[in-house]
Amino acid sequence: MTTVLVLVAFVAAYVLIATERIHRVAAALGGAAAMVVLGVANAQVVFFSEETGVDWNVIFLLLGMMVIVGVLRRTGVFEYAAIWSAKRAAGRPFAVLVMLVVITAVASALLDNVTTVLLIAPVSLLVCEQIGAPPVPFLIAEVMASNIGGTATLIGDPPNIIIASRSGLSFNDFALNLAPIVVILICVLIVLCRLMFRSAFTFHPERVEALMSLDEREAIRDIPLLVRSGIVLAGVLVGFVARPVLDVEPSLVALLGAGALVAISRMDAEDYLADVEWSTLVFFMGLFVMVGALVEVGVIGRLAESATSAVADHYFLGSTVLLLASGVLSGVVDNIPYVATMSPLVADLVHAGGGSPGAAAAWWALALGADLGGNATAVGASANVVVLGIAARNGHPITFWGFTKYGLVVAAVTIPVAWVYLALRYYAFT
Amino acid sequence: MRAGDLAEPFPTVSLSTDGLTAARLIGEARLPGLIVCEDDGSPHTVLGGSQVLRFMIPQYVQDDPTLARVYDDAAAEELLGRLSTKSVRELLPRRQDRDDLPVVDRDATTVEIAAVMAQLHSPVVGVLDHGRVIGAVTVSRLFEHLFPDLPLTGEGHSS
Numbered sequence: 001m002t003t004v005l006v007l008v009a010f011v012a013a014y015v016l017i018a019t020e021r022i023h024r025v026a027a028a029l030g031g032a033a034a035m036v037v038l039g040v041a042n043a044q045v046v047f048f049s050e051e052t053g054v055d056w057n058v059i060f061l062l063l064g065m066m067v068i069v070g071v072l073r074r075t076g077v078f079e080y081a082a083i084w085s086a087k088r089a090a091g092r093p094f095a096v097l098v099m100l101v102v103i104t105a106v107a108s109a110l111l112d113n114v115t116t117v118l119l120i121a122p123v124s125l126l127v128c129e130q131i132g133a134p135p136v137p138f139l140i141a142e143v144m145a146s147n148i149g150g151t152a153t154l155i156g157d158p159p160n161i162i163i164a165s166r167s168g169l170s171f172n173d174f175a176l177n178l179a180p181i182v183v184i185l186i187c188v189l190i191v192l193c194r195l196m197f198r199s200a201f202t203f204h205p206e207r208v209e210a211l212m213s214l215d216e217r218e219a220i221r222d223i224p225l226l227v228r229s230g231i232v233l234a235g236v237l238v239g240f241v242a243r244p245v246l247d248v249e250p251s252l253v254a255l256l257g258a259g260a261l262v263a264i265s266r267m268d269a270e271d272y273l274a275d276v277e278w279s280t281l282v283f284f285m286g287l288f289v290m291v292g293a294l295v296e297v298g299v300i301g302r303l304a305e306s307a308t309s310a311v312a313d314h315y316f317l318g319s320t321v322l323l324l325a326s327g328v329l330s331g332v333v334d335n336i337p338y339v340a341t342m343s344p345l346v347a348d349l350v351h352a353g354g355g356s357p358g359a360a361a362a363w364w365a366l367a368l369g370a371d372l373g374g375n376a377t378a379v380g381a382s383a384n385v386v387v388l389g390i391a392a393r394n395g396h397p398i399t400f401w402g403f404t405k406y407g408l409v410v411a412a413v414t415i416p417v418a419w420v421y422l423a424l425r426y427y428a429f430t
Numbered sequence: 431m432r433a434g435d436l437a438e439p440f441p442t443v444s445l446s447t448d449g450l451t452a453a454r455l456i457g458e459a460r461l462p463g464l465i466v467c468e469d470d471g472s473p474h475t476v477l478g479g480s481q482v483l484r485f486m487i488p489q490y491v492q493d494d495p496t497l498a499r500v501y502d503d504a505a506a507e508e509l510l511g512r513l514s515t516k517s518v519r520e521l522l523p524r525r526q527d528r529d530d531l532p533v534v535d536r537d538a539t540t541v542e543i544a545a546v547m548a549q550l551h552s553p554v555v556g557v558l559d560h561g562r563v564i565g566a567v568t569v570s571r572l573f574e575h576l577f578p579d580l581p582l583t584g585e586g587h588s589s
Contacts, residue, residue: 076496083500122494129488130505210505218499394489 002038003297009034010290014341018333025279028286028337035293045292051344052292054285057165057251062112062281064254065155069115070275071261072233075226076219078107082123083216086131091208093133093201097141098190100124104142105149105186109156109179110233113146113383115275120146121390130211132204135396137197140403143387144189144375144410151371152182154240154250158284159339159370164250166343167350167363171240171250177364181421185372185414192413196406228264232257287340295344304348311349315358316427318349319365320419326369327415331376331407339370361426368418376411378403433543434536436575437557437565442467445474449513449521453482462553462570465563466518473556473563476532477518485521486513533558534567540576543567 013031017024035041046053081103089095100120108116120142128135150156154164154174164174194201220226239246239253248256262272294300311318322342329338346362353359374381378388378400384407391398442465443452452464456479463478484492486509491497501509513521532552534543536559546555553569 076499079494079496079500119494122490122497125488125490126497126500210508213502213505214500215502216500219496221496221499390490390493393493 002040003299005038006035006040006293006297007299009038010294013290014333014337017337023279024334025283025286028283028290030286032286032289035289038293040293040296041289045296046289049292052295054288055162055165057249058161058288059251059281059284061155061161061165061251061254062158062284063276064251064256064258065112066115066276067258067272068233068236068254068261069111070272071225071265071267072111072229073115073119073275074221074265074267074271075229076221077226077230078103078119079123079219080216082120082127083214083219086127087212087214087216091131091205091211092203093131094194096127096131096133097138097193097197097201100127100138101141101145101186101190101193104145105152105182108146108149109152109182110237111156113143113150113157113381114386116146116150117143117383117387117390121387125390125394125396126214127211130207130214132207133202134200135394136391136398136402137193137200139387139391139396140398140406141189141193141197143381143383144407145186146383147371147374147381148182148185148189148414151185151367152179155254157371158280159335160367162336162339162343163363163367166347169363170243172244174367175241177425178367181368181418184421185417188414188417189410192410196409225265229261232261232264235260284336284340287337291340291344294341300344301348304345304352307345307349308352313353315353315356315361316423319358319362319422319426322346322362323365323369323415323419323422326366327373327376327411330370330373331380331411335370335374335381339366342366342370357426358430361422364426365422368422369415372414372418373411375414376404376407378407380407380411431540431575432536433534433538433555433557433567434559434564436540436543436567436571437536438567438571440465440554440556440563440566442563443477443518444469445517445519445522447518449482449485449516449518450510452477452518452521453486453510453513456482462568465554465556465566466522467563471563472561473531473533473558475522476552476554476556477521478553481521482513485516486510532556533563535559536564540572543572544576547572 009031013027016022016027082100085099085103086096089099104116104120107120121139124138124142125135128138152175154160154171160174163169236253236257239248240250243250326338346366350359350362374384378384384403388398388403441455441459443455444467455464463476466474466477468474530550532546532550532554533556534546536557543555547553547569554566556563556566558564
């Protein structure tokens, strides 16, 4: 009976999160509270269980990176890079778009997607105005580059952070397995943009002077802070990469980096904490308790048993289904709760496969499906919603279908390309 | 003292006045804003200087103030040019609540004037007589009346 009630509470909270009938934080906390009332979760489980409690590694990795971003964004380096690259492209709209897409993808691999688009969208609007190009194609291309670029690393997208924590996969594992396909997918995106937005790339030679008049060096407000921030960020990345040697969890590396940046920047607490999305952190906590309850009552275990017996040793088929289903579902529901729910199930599946490369590739199928599926619709990823808001505020509204008609094309092309990559890399030659 | 006694002649503009003219009026007379009237002379609202600035400065620069630094003087002049193609009607916020007009009757007390300014965050309040604008009270005029004889001390001195 308890299992049924837990399942009902979970589905109810999930539906509320997906439909946004109430704020997602309230829905997740309500779901977590139901698990406590039903007696499945208690303080010992919620706070101290690694398997079914709040995953503090995820929470503190996110917190550390949010503080680091809060300091970095004040240096003006992103604005500098965007204007500098647009000037190198000599104001030719397609070349400018390629530059901005590449910058967005690289930044998104290191920062979360929402922060990346918040940084790149305003300067893109400025560049578009200077060169006389319509900004909507640029904004859509950037948010898609952000969703794809974030797939490349452990810290690029919250679903990847959850997968890393549940799977034990390292920063290097993510970079070695996902970065190559992300590079390919960014190239694919650029080709698609050329085809989808071809009417937006009219060159206006008379506007080049307006672009060249912008002084990107003025965007850098505090050069010593920029240098010190760069050194700390490089140190954090080294900490992630050198985990096999240092044996320090990514969450601690991020927190140490955040602490170092706060110390050298001498910013006030309210300034560097202003970019911490507390609601996101609380949302994660509620989700972990909800999913942990499903594990506690054995629902995830039974689903995993069914999935394992269905897959048997057909891991390629399993990864294919996981990639496609994740891609479709992430287009319509938030990919964070989806990945939080699927991770324990995939962990069991991979474990049943003895951790073989073919079985372990299910993690990459989950990550690619969840991250790339976010491009499919206007509500598929938080960054999409943020960009739609920025566009509307600046007098360039993008409707749901105005975004989705391009998003469906990009998702329909990138997910099959990712499938070919999985097939060739993990299954074709084994 | 009542609003009618404090009121000073104040320029008004109509909804169809172009934005650049409104900005010049504010600048030349060093006003905090302008009273916007309907065609029949009744007050529509107050156009504050900051509202003109909000339209002059693109939203993306307001979102990311770092970008304000990258414009040179020529680009800044181009930004000013945005105003000439827009009317005062377009500079005003879209939602106008008729109950939120920063106006008082000519017999309003100084506290009533101050309350309207504080409530509506308006640096100027229009003064009406039978529904027609007869002038306005600025926040500086109000303070001048409220604190006429207080000696300036310390850092507040101007030379």
